[in-house]
Amino acid sequence: MTWSIDNDICIRCGGCVSVCPFGALELKDDILFNEKLCNLCGICEKACPVSAIKVKKDG
């Protein structure tokens, strides 16, 4: 499973943080990802207005 973010595209709006049902994301200077809390639901990927996040379920 991979969660990745392109920090050049990310506009630091925090939308992903607000939609994550598991609190796996936090916004400081960059988006911080807590792998332990992530359930791979992919909502962050969908919610990102600039598609900076990619969630891949297969390795």
Add this chain to the structure above:
Amino acid sequence: MWNLRKSLSRICDKGEKRWLRKRVGNLRNLNGNILEKEKRKNDFMDAIIIGAGPAGSSCARRLAENGFSVKIYDRREELGIPVRCGEGLSENTQELIGKIPANCISKKIKGARIYAPNGKYLEAVLKYGGLILNRRVFDKWLAEQAVKAGVEIQKNTLITDFIKENGYYKGVRGKKIEEKAKMIVCATGAESALRKSLNIFSKLNLIDSCLQYKMSEIDIDTDFIHIYLGNEIAPRGYCWVFPKGENKANVGVGIIPGQKNAKYYLDKFISERQELKKGEIDLIEGGCVPVGGLLKDVVDDGLLLCGEAAHHVNPIHGGGIKEAIISGQLAADVISDCLNKKDVSKKALSKFNELWWEKRGNKLKKVERLRETVEKLSDNDLNDLVEVLKPEDIIEFSRGSRLIILAKALMRKPRLISLAKHLL
């Protein structure tokens, strides 16, 4: 020469001094030096509020005006930014917070133009007028009003956890702070990892994914806000142009996320309009708004959520500033009552659920149904509706009123009859 403090010590007992301090603020001796507020070991703050946005500041101010000690923690170094907002507000909000100073306002507007997919529009003059704010200044002003009322605001402080004792929320924790209070208010907005730790936040809510460009050198009618509907323009949402001044505007889109992202729709929208195409993008802002899933219960023992954190947002246009202010002030009234009765249990605080639903929730529930209805309409349906509806009615629809008029208009088409029923 006499010393004010010594005089007061003689004439007031402890209780009276505390009462006096709450109302007079810090006591000063004749040299104008602020005397230390007496800190007793077990004397907690009455309320800690997390977040100094419109909801937090409004709640804090009202609590302080009611005589309670309040502290707000905000994670930011500077309040009011980043702006994640179209910045529109109805003028009559001033009835709730007082006259908004000129420097908080970017532009006054007369009304709204709502554009159907074919480009035809309805123009509605707003009875109470409208404001496009400069939130960077406005939020600071709101916080200042709270400080003037006696609220303490500590910025640069991220709250990461709650303190719980015997099931009650009793305080907050951050990197270098730990503080207890009789009541905790969560006014963090929707974007907060902290909010996720609460039992209240249990279900996935419907979110609007939004992107906004602050643009200049564009050519638009600046007396109106412009709202654009259409399945190719903004599926399950809308595009907006909110004038900020001469040749300037907030240009944005909000969509329920689907195949393509918000940026795709915003860039397309701009490229298709001569008046916007040649403009400059000065700033990029974005965020997500909870536009559904109005919550029945936003309280727990010693804890209350208000503002966007509690989903107190208009489900069709995503507006949340006025809702946050109403939510914060109502929360303060309920909390004041509970603190006076020394009962901040979930049961006692549930009065907030009851009162908010009565005041706002039932109306917003209708707006939620309106959104669900409108997003199922085809572009042809939208074009036809703009032909038959009156502009004033559309404004009322977004407030959850006069929906019967829309239902009747929908029922003219047999295939929309079931939608019309859903609306009511």
